[in-house]
Structure formats: C-alpha cells, structure tokens
Amino acid sequence: MSDSEFKPFNRVQMAQRAATDIPEGWYVNLGIGIPTLVADHVPLDREVIFHSENGILGMGPAPAKDAIEPWLINAGKQYITLRSGGSICHHADSFAMIRGGHLDLCVLGAFQVADNGDIANWATSENDTAPAVGGAMDLAAGAKRLWVIMDHTTKDGSSKLVTKCSYPLTAESCVKRVYTNLATLDVTERGFMVLGMAPGLTLENLQARTDAKLHLPG
Amino acid sequence: MSDSEFKPFNRVQMAQRAATDIPEGWYVNLGIGIPTLVADHVPLDREVIFHSENGILGMGPAPAKDAIEPWLINAGKQYITLRSGGSICHHADSFAMIRGGHLDLCVLGAFQVADNGDIANWATSENDTAPAVGGAMDLAAGAKRLWVIMDHTTKDGSSKLVTKCSYPLTAESCVKRVYTNLATLDVTERGFMVLGMAPGLTLENLQARTDAKLHLPG
Amino acid sequence: MVSGLLTETLWGRGDETTYQIVDINTNQYNSANRLTLARSPSPALNLCVRKRLPEGTRRMINKIVQSMADAMAGIKDGSTVLLAGFGSVGQPNALIDGLIEQGAKDLTVAANNAGSGHVGLARLMELGRVRKIICSFPRSSDPVVFETLYRAGQIELEIVPQGTIAERMRAAGAGVPAFFTATGVGTKMAVGKEHREIDGRTYILENALYGDVGLVEAWEADRWGNLTYKLAGRNFNPVVSMASKTTIVQTQHVVGLGDLHPDNIHTPGIFVDRVLHIPYGDPGSF
C-alpha cells in the first residue's frame, strides 16, 4: 500500500477520538488548540466536568454572542459559560486541584512526546528568550493522566514522537496516551504501543513516519 | 512599706489593663481564661476585631441564653456571636491568618515567661503523657505581638517570670508584654522592664517575688 | 426545526430564559434555533445547563448514596481516617457511627480532639479499632476513653499543633508533600525534624497529612458533591475533603444542581466522593 492511499484524521476527528475515551464523571482540563475541541465531542449522554486553570470548575460551551458574561473566561481567555453545578475558586485552590492530583485527565497539545512519556510543549528552543509556560507544567506534572493531541509529524515531516525530546521539557514521564492525525498510541513501559491507525495506514508506514520504535499490543 | 499594704490587681483589672492598651483596628486573638475577659473591656469607642482559631473573624460577645446559635462557637467551645462584618473561613485559612503574621496581637495565659520572651503555657512537665497544645504554638509563633496575662507567682509563691523556663516551651522569644496581678512588664533586650505596679507595691517587693531581674525604663 | 434527538442549552439573563436548541447528531449550537421564555426560578446568573431529553433516561454523575452501608463501603483495615469537626460543630457524627458499624480496624485517626465521653470517636477507640491518633488537643470535657487507653499503652499518640494539622491536610490536597513552618520551633514538636534558617528565622519541615478516608459534615450538598458549610461548622471540613482519597460527606440538606451559587460553594465536588443525606444533626451540648 502506498503512502498516498491512507486518510489522516482531521482536527475534529482527533478531538472526537479523545472525547470518546473519556468516561462519565471525570474531571478534565483541556489545553489550548485541538484539546479545546474535545469538550464539544464528549458523547451527550455523559457528564464530564471541565476545569479551567483560572478557578473554573464545571465549564460549559462558548456562549452565544449576544449572551456573553464578561466575567466568565477560561484559561485561554475565551468567553465561556458555567454549567449548573459549576463553581469558582481562587488561583491557588484551582491549582491545588491540578497539583494535588484531583484532575482525572489533562489533554494538551505538544511539540514532542518521548517514548518514556516526557513531554515538550512550551518552548521551541533552549534559547527561547521569553518562553511562556502558563499552567502547562502544573497540569503535566499534576493530573492523574496526561493525554496529548498533536500532529504525528511537523510540517517538514519530522516525527513528533521521539526517543528523546530535543525541545525543553514541560514534564518528565507523564504522558499516558497520544492521539495524532495518524494513530492512537499508549505510552507503556516498552514505549509507544499502537492502539489504532488512520484508515488505510500500515504499521510499516506509520513506523516510517515515527522516530521512536512502535509496538503492537500483546 | 510592708508586703501586706499593696493591693494586687484582680482578674478583671488584669484584663482591663490589657484591653486599654489595644488600639482601634487591631486583629486580636484571645486565649482561654483571663485573656478571654479582655474582649469585654475594650473601650467602647474602639473597634477591635477578634479572631478565633476555628475560622471566626469578628467575634462578638457571648449571646443571651435564649439567643444561642448552636453553629457559632469559639476556640474555647463557648457559644459566641458574630459581629456585623464578621466572616467565616476554614481551619487552614484561619491559621494562615495566625501563622502568616496577620494578627496584630495574641493574648495568652502562661505557666512561665522568661526574660528573653520564651513562653511555656501548654504542658507542666516534660513527661506529661498526653499534653494538649491546641493552637498555642501557632499563635505564639505567628502573631505580630504576644502579650501574656497571668498571676505573677504560682499558688505556692514561685515566680512565673523566670530567667529560663523549666516547663516545656510553647515558643521562643516571642512575648512582648506581661500583665500580672502585680505589674505590667515589657520584654526588652535587657530583660523585663517594669511599666507599672499594683498600688502600694515597691520595685523591691516586686523583685522579691520575681526570679528574673527587673529593670526600670530609661 | 432540527431533526433527531435534541439537546437544550439554557441561558438565564435578566427576566428571560433562552433555550438554545442543539442538534445531537452534529452537536452544534446554532443561534438560529432559540426559544425565549419567561425566567425560570433558577439562580440569578448566566448559567448553561446541557441536558439530553428526557432527563430521566440519561446517566448522570450522582455522588449521593442511599445508605450508610454504601457510604462506608470499602474502608479498609489500616486506613488513615481524617475526621473534621471542632467541638461538636461540623462534626460528622452519623458517619463516625457508620464507621463503628462498618468494622474497619487498626485505623489511624487524625482529628482535632481525641474524643469525648463514650460516643463517636471515643467509642471507636474504646472498641480497640484505633491504632494511632493524630490530634492537637487530646483533652476534652470527658477524655476518659483516650486517657485510659493511652495510659495502658493501647493507643499511639501524635500531638500536632492545630495550625500544623490544618496546613498538613491542606498541603496533602494541594500537591505539597512538605513545607517549612515556624510553629513548634524550639519546642518538643521540633525534635527530630529538619531545621532551616530562611531569611534570618528558623523553621522546621512538616509533612503533608494524607487521608485514605475523610469524614465530613456539610450543611448543603448537590449531586456533584458541591458543599456549603454553616458558620463554625466549616472548620476542618474543607481541608479534610481536599486531603482524602475517598471523601465521605453527611449533609443536612440535599439541593438541586445549580441551587448553590457558583461564587459561594465552599468545597467544590472535585474533592468529594460520596454524599449521604442525614437530615438532622445541629450541634448539641458538649
């Protein structure tokens, strides 16, 4: 099968796949970018409680333009709504939820993920003059599980799944699962374990696009 | 002048003297016993805000018997009232007020005070099997100022103002002032400085009842 | 009109409530599909409620348990139990009785006091179920059970300053395994602890105090486990909730989701696992 015959997942499909794997009742923090889309794709018969770093628990979807509450924004500084049952707390308490291990899941984007679970998602160079870390290190180190949603490769084709991150680390050994436009992979003691691939893609073709060694379950 | 001619301060007078020295606007925590009486003797034209360890700020006087709110007690587990402007917080926040240096004053009772400001007020023996410390160590170490109200001597006549505490310490070098039934004393770099004495008492007679050396201002 | 199963989003604003219709197939919110009605009696905020119709047929998060047995299920021998309450105020008496009934033994209990009389925590100790107690004030109006056990060497005691207990619990909940404090420096409490001078003052290092189980008394609770407390009933309850792997709550009042104002929820449900409705328990004499 040639390279051209498979169909990569698009952004919405990447978010959908992650959303489908979130069970009811989890407390979840979503990073900026594709992870934010996950909230819109949680199956509607499940209650999942979304957290935002700036003291919001029980975040709802974006408001209609004519119903914006200017005092309600999320960590990405977008207007949000609050679900019934939502609550507000201060920044230290909000990060106590994160750092104290109370979030079941955090979903982040990343520049690189290593096969030992290391994640690099905040600075593209050791020499970045003024990198912006925000809450990424707290979330990566603090949540019970860290999932990453990202393209499998950079625009120039280099693998973002690596044996060792070349970018500055956000946290060590914490990524549990990666959803890319090509595959879903768990990070295990053996390294990346392929759980699924884009339609038409072979393991051989996936490995050709991946620096780190891929494994199959069993 | 013989010993029998002076008139020691009684409990109410001891509390009154301390109360008179509290300026308007101070945040004050009062220990169990005579210190509790201080609240009743703050001059009525002054607002002083009383704190209790169990999350009460703005404590008012005891309620009338027929107006008890069972959900309002102080650290001594007595029924209290809450003043307008009073507020409730949880135990860690309440002790953040204490330990973070936000209380202007704490007034405690004591077994002994040393002339370097050490206080012993929680256990009467190193071998006390199950001493009860409560919030005393937090208050002594945390408040901006610690004042002590206590009798000048024990019932058998030994001085409670000492050069070195023989009882287990509550905190080191934190007492700023002592109100006894015989005198008011500041703890200074030179040791105890006598600010005032019970009517009819001479410095000589006071020193005779005091282990630690007494000084006069100036 | 949108076909398929519908989901509605509810906006309250001013005197009106707008129901926004959402197509469950595309899961898209479409501002064209809106329906404005007179205001519902709900809270005075812009809230968003997302629910599948009919409500009764969908699964929901529901932390409210129906029996004491469900509340106490799975508490293991050897657990560390954090017990909130100060005096008899905000103390989860029904849950302590439930724990007595449940049978777990070899417990470590952290609480402000070491029990009074022959009920509650004192009863649990009297039954020989408590290996160790961590508290600031083992004395009480009637500490006979604790004192008898302690003199007989049948219970271990760790005395901790009250603020240090509270801060150790808060630290456990906040991902802080250890912190420095000035409380206890120069006293018996500091013996064997790491000392450090920081900016000219001496501090000692204290560890986080984690609970396997936390027992909490709330005033109000909803099905997400959001809690409020009444006045001095708050005390240790919020930090016990944060610090415990399984937080079990008895609440005097169960309220509907959305009935608690989001600005005034004292313990958010993320710190709560099980809620049992115990519709009584105003503090008595002590």
Place this chain on the structure above:
Amino acid sequence: MVSGLLTETLWGRGDETTYQIVDINTNQYNSANRLTLARSPSPALNLCVRKRLPEGTRRMINKIVQSMADAMAGIKDGSTVLLAGFGSVGQPNALIDGLIEQGAKDLTVAANNAGSGHVGLARLMELGRVRKIICSFPRSSDPVVFETLYRAGQIELEIVPQGTIAERMRAAGAGVPAFFTATGVGTKMAVGKEHREIDGRTYILENALYGDVGLVEAWEADRWGNLTYKLAGRNFNPVVSMASKTTIVQTQHVVGLGDLHPDNIHTPGIFVDRVLHIPYGDPGSF
C-alpha cells in the same frame, strides 16, 4: 433604665430584633435591659452589632479611602508589587493607572502576564519603572512593550509556572517560607533548585513570594475591607491579598458592614488595608 451613654447590641432572630442595652460605664451586658422590635431588613443570621450612639460621632475602622492619592500613598521605589487579574478579568486597572501616576520606580512586579498593548502594566514598563517581572506567561495578544524591553536587556524576567506563582503567594500569606512541589521537576525551572525525593517522587523547593504592595480588584467591599469577587474575577486576587504587606483594593461596589453574608466573604478584611471605590470596570475585550 440605665443611665449614662448607652451602647446597643442587636440580635436578629426569626422575625424579631432584640436590642440589648449596655451601660457604657460598666460595660456590662444585662439581660434585663432588652428591647424587642420587628425584624430589621438585615442579613438572615444571628448577628451582633455593637455600636455607640450616635453612630456618626464615634471612631470606626474604615479602610475606605477617598482618593487615588490616598490609595497609593507611601509606595516606595524598589517595592515588590503583586498584581492580581487573569486576562482583563479581575484586574485592578484603575489602581495600575494610579501606580503609574504615583511615580514609584525600580519595581518588581509579579503577575500572570507581562502586559498588553501600551496601557496598564505595559505602560508602567514602557515608562521604565519596572526592574523585574515575575510571571508565567509573558506573551499576550500584544506583548510589544515587554518584548522590546526584554530584547534590549532593560527588564529582568523570572518565568514561574502559573500554579507555582499562585502557591508561592498563598505560602507567603500563610507563614510558609518554602515548600516542595513536583511542578517543574526535570525542566529548566528546576535548575539550581533543591531537589528531594519524598515517598518515591522527586520534588523541588520553591520559596514564598511576598509583596510589599498588592493590587486587587473586588466586586463588593465593606469598611472592614471584607471582599467578594465576581466569577472569574476571583483568580489571583485572594492570594495577592494574603501575600502583601499593604493590600490596596479597587471595588465596583461599596456595601454596608453586615451586608456581606459571613459564610460568603471571599477575602476577609484582615488581608486588606485600603479600599477605593471605582464604580466601573467590567472586563472589556482583550
């Protein structure tokens, strides 16, 4: 009847209010001297108000200042200023303008961001008044001022993870000079910091972040400095209040003492020094 100047104590219970007469000479509450009236419109709690009559003639705690100059008085060159706000929500914009006007320089500013556009914090930096900025996210929608200064070496930067900033402020307010955290382990943030393994996990030691001055935006405030915040306007405001030697508040609403429910005061007045009424400031675009 009691002679002399009288003080009254006010009890609200159920539908009645009882005024208890207190003799100012003896300062004794005497249950015989009571007067029961229909309930006042005050909060639904048993409260005690102690006031000398006539009210207008007595001294009172009043943290409400009448001018920006009073609010900013005494801020010294070289101060560390903690700045609350997240995005433009709960950000004390009027006070930042006041600080610009006041003139203090050589400041260290701790905030989540490093300013945007040419207003507020960005303006303060542009005027060369900020020596160092401590923040988690120096980028913003328009970070031109910060980036220009930073590239020119005219401002010092300390990047801190957002949760670590919040926890360092909370620690400063709570008497914790240093604490261990897992955030940042294995990253550039951990370089040069003390590492310690506790229960099998590695942590780094972080120091408390103290403010000489804290700038805060509240929704409501009373004369004791009790504050509430509105929704996401809470953010860093409570920890900035706790951590700062002088906490200065701008509030949209000034309310009477007792108007805020004691269970729902978000920042108690003990953490507040000055309150300025700025009756506008809903968050705009950002």
